[in-house]
Amino acid sequence: MQVELFESITRYVANLNLDGDTLRAYTIDLHRFERAIGNVPLDSITRDQLKSYLDNLTSKYGQRVSLATQNRHYASLHRFFEWCLQEKLTEDNPMENLPRRRPNKDIGEVTPGTIIRSLKKDQVEKLLKNAQTTREKLLFTLLYTSGTRISEALDLNIQDIHDGTIHIQHGKGNQPRQAYLAKQTEKLLAQYLEERGNPTSGPVFVTTHGQRLSYARARQLFMEAARNILNPDGTQVTIHQLRHTFCTERAGHIDSFVLQRLAGHNDIRTTLRYAKVNDTVAKEAFGNFDEWQEYKRKTSLGDPRLRPAN
Known part of the structure; x- marks a missing residue:
């Protein structure tokens, strides 16, 4: 048949x-x-x-x-x-x-994955300045500071967030995971919920009619706020680049396996795409480890300068 x-x-x-x-x-x-x-x-x-x-x-x-x-x-x-x-x-x-x-x-084509586009600090600042409401500012800040995917952020309910932890019920592959709230995001969330009368349940991001904010509308709001913010090749930045920026800023500064967990990557190879360690980061890491080794050596020798004061 x-x-x-x-x-x-x-x-x-x-x-x-x-x-x-x-x-x-x-x-x-x-x-x-x-x-x-x-x-x-x-x-x-x-x-x-x-x-x-x-x-x-x-x-x-x-x-x-x-x-x-x-x-x-x-x-x-x-x-x-x-x-x-x-x-x-x-x-x-x-x-x-x-x-x-x-x-x-x-x-100018390159193999997909060889270039990860992230935003510069001044571009993020301009984006947040252009955000028209607390809702938009919260959404963009959440993506930038927590590394959540746009689909994960829009699926969030108020009861999914407590004690500084974001409990994502349906991550990529429909798998649950956790992300974390930065202090600035926590303040914006409190402000946004207060503007809505402090609801304790239901969607975090809603329309003016109280319906869950859609991806299409969120993308439109981003494009309005990101007007005249371009990538180096002249293309328009996208809402997904906020998550890329989260990963790029942390790569090389924290352990790759920790970043994998924070970003919700199933495969460490995805995380390692961000881990392009430059000379400055490498030198800083070497210096920190060298100082730590010297500290341990002096402590083991009983260096009097490292003894606590009486």
Whole structure:
């Protein structure tokens, strides 16, 4: 019995255990592919069709999609066909060994993951200054100081935050985790809740009508506050860069495994992308360790200068 593409995608998506944003991205990518080639039998899809589809992906403005976007589509399709193979809906995975698009260095493309864009201190300050309400300032500050993902922040309920700890119920992969409130974020949270009459339950971030703030609206508010704040290559900064900034500022200053826990990374290799230790950080770390060793040596020798005063 032949299974058609649309039915396969529907069954696959229903079995995914992913957070809202990731699930939405997979669903959009797969249905875009289905619209492009039609609701054909799964076994009729060829490697050449997939290669042609990926090579000719364009944005809504008719421009070729970025390397990162194409690689996301590649991953979505590869994972989908791998699931179909496991479920015996098809006899092979036509995505297997299909080469990925190589970066075109002539137009400035780089392999995704080699550059992590973060914000500078003055850019963060400008963003917070441009925030129109306490709600926006709290949201941006939370992302910047706690390292939470935007989806995690918007899913938060008031009762999820207590004693300086943020209890994230549905992190990436639908896994619970913890993050922590900085003092400035704690003050903004108290101010925001006071403006709302100090509710003790319900969503942290709400609209003027009391509904949970959506990702689309949060992104729009960020873009309004981030007007004229650009990356070095002239592209517009994004709300996700606040989390990147959290990780970048701490990388090299705290243990990578601690940063992995704070950021909620499942794989330490994701965290190590941020750990580009520069000479200043390396010299500082060496000096601190050297001083500590000298302190221990003098203590063990009974140096009178290190004895507590009577």
